[in-house]
Amino acid sequence: MVKIAGLALASPAAAAQILEEAAVEAMEFTRQAEATLLGSGTLDHLDLAVTEFNRAYSLKPPRAVFDAVLEYRRKVDRFLKTDRTLPQERDLRVFAGWLSELLAWLAHDLGNARTGLAFATDAFVQGQQAGHGQLCAWAMDAAASINLYEQRPVKAREAALKGLAEAPAEHPLTVRLHAQAARAAAADGDAEGFTTAFQAAEDAYRFLPPRAPRRFGMDVLPLADYALTSYPATSCIWLGQAEQARQHAEHALATYEAAPAASRSPSREAIARIDLAIAHAQLGNPDDAVTLGHQALDSARVVDSVRNRARDLTTFLTRCYPRQTAVESLREHMAAIDAAARPNLPAATSGA
Structure with a gap:
């Protein structure tokens, strides 16, 4: 190992030798940093796979999609245990998080809340480790819905607020998470909490930029639109406000039916x-x-x-x-x- 600290006391010839050896060592550092068992196209392949899985989510039976996504999640886990560069590790953790976020929704669709929440937690942790706040927020959106359907409104609200702490301010996801908090308040019988949180959702919607961001090639603005129409319908039912629920539900159904075929959601x-x-x-x-x-x-x-x-x-x-x-x-x-x-x-x- 070259000791650069001795350079100041070395003769000119010895100093030149030390620097030459240091150059060789620097090249070895670089070689090791670039050494990886990941092929050059692996990350591109994962990006394409995650995109296709998200497109298939509303179109194919959830069990078949779950099996395929879980296999890819396992592959990414194996990649994380092999030699890789730091940038590659971050990318792999992001892909791992997106796959786990999708698995959370699929497990929820298949009726297994425990598995859904486990994958939502994993997606959040992977997002944290990758420094990807938006991924963390999407993970908590899934956790909020799953907890709500499990009749745990307090946990649902906690997940929504945890997601809001990570979500970009001018993003449709922020609207959705405020609406999740509103729905959780309604499920808990808190009419005032519902009104406050839903007002925050509507306020956030007004500050969205003219062009909404996309997620895996798909426009995410409809997710905010749906939250502002369907969530208050459900909430008003829970709060015993039948006429308001009817109006919101009719609006929600009309919104869903008017959506482009590619973004229609039969379950919603x-x-x-x-x-x-x-x-x-x-x-x-x-x-x-x-x-x-x-x-x-x-x-x-x-x-x-x-x-x-x-x-x-x-x-x-x-x-x-x-x-x-x-x-x-x-x-x-x-x-x-x-x-x-x-x-x-x-x-x-x-x-x-």
Whole structure:
């Protein structure tokens, strides 16, 4: 090992020798820094794979997508355990985080909240280690939704606020996270908290730039639009404000149906129909509620969140209109959907 500290006391000839040896050592440092088992196209391949998985999310059965994404998440974990440069490690952690964030949503869709929250936590940690605040915020958006459907509104609000601490101020995700906090407050019966948080969401929306950022080639502005329409519909139902819920749900459904085909979300449309159905049931219109319930259950993508909300609908209808034949028909439809959904999540979830 060359000792540069001796340079000041060395003779000119010895100093030249020390510097020459230092040059050789510097080249070795560089060689080691560049040494990696990652091929030059590996990161490009991962970028393409993550993009395609996100596009497939709303179009393909969640179980099939889960299996494929989990395999890639395991590959990235193996890459992180091999020789790589520091920039490559950061990129790998970002890809690991995006894959885990998607796995969180897929596990939620498949009805396994524990796995979903585990992957949301992993996505947040990978984002932290990579210094990627936006990834952290997306991870907490997933955690907020999962906790909400697990009837843990306090945890949902905590996740939304944790995400807001990481999200860029003028980004549609900030709107969505404020709306998540509002929805959590409503689930907790806090009408004032809902109003305050939802006002923050609307204020954030007004400050969005003219051109919204994209995520994996897709416009993320609709996610803010959806949060400002569907979240208050659900919230008003939980707060017992049936007429306001009906108005919001009709607006949400119209927004979803008007979206371009590439960004349509069958599951979100189904939930909007269920919100509208519950509002009609609360307003004393069970026939309309049952019709909308059947339409929601006939959706092309009946994931766990749809089934969860549909159970809320059938429970309310059964309690308030127990002798209606149409209500029993909807309950049977719901039971058939539940039976077809089992088993849900693949058992192997290691490697994340």
